[in-house]
Amino acid sequence: MKNGCRLIGVTGGVASGKSLVMELLKEKGAVCFSADQASRVVAGRNTCVLEMLKSCFGDSILLQDGSLNRANLAAAIFSSTESKETVDRIMHPPILRLLRAQMEGAQDDLSFGTLIAVEVPLLFETGMQSWFDKTIVISSNEPLQTVRLKHRNGLSESEASRRIASQWPMELKAAYADIVIPNDESIEKLQERVDDIWHLL
Secondary structure, eight states: OBTTBEEEEEEESTTSSHHHHHHHHHHTTOEEEEHHHHHHHHTSTTOHHHHHHHHHHOGGGBOTTSSBOHHHHHHHHTTOHHHHHHHHHHHHHHHHHHHHHHHHHHHHHSOTTOEEEEEOTTTTTTTGGGGOSEEEEEEOOHHHHHHHHHHHHOOOHHHHHHHHHTSOOHHHHHHHOSEEEEOSSOHHHHHHHHHHHHHHO
16 A cells, blocks of 8 residues: 555456456446556557567468457467467566556545545456555356457367366465455345455455
């Protein structure tokens, strides 16, 4: 905690509902940042990161306007362990630098008691838990994650399963977390759970 701001790290498995929880926290007054948003900034058009990705994977990861084709990059990431490691090596350092700068700027400028929530899918995998006062894992069962991925990303069952398997098991993430919010029922139930957690934060 710095200047009285509370730092909350939000993570979970793919398609577990992290972004929805972030929206609910934002509605309650939290200041929110995310690794996904940071990735869009650092890999924007005419950036060094985008040029490095292009040199590794070719023009197939670009849209016609020269910006990053995120769907094609994701397909490349999950095609092999080597590809994933390459992307992580290129993108993780600038993403983490930007998130750190955003958090520090918010802590300097915001009032006492402000809650700063940061969504990081690989929070524990990248050892970022020390950045936060509390960590929250949004959990969901694998069949539901699979259904959400197929619907949201247009993936086949095998592609969805491969993406889920590429991350830490949900049980392991939950074991590291200070707070676990299940998201395997209705949106209304998730809202109730976030309301209860808000008072604890």
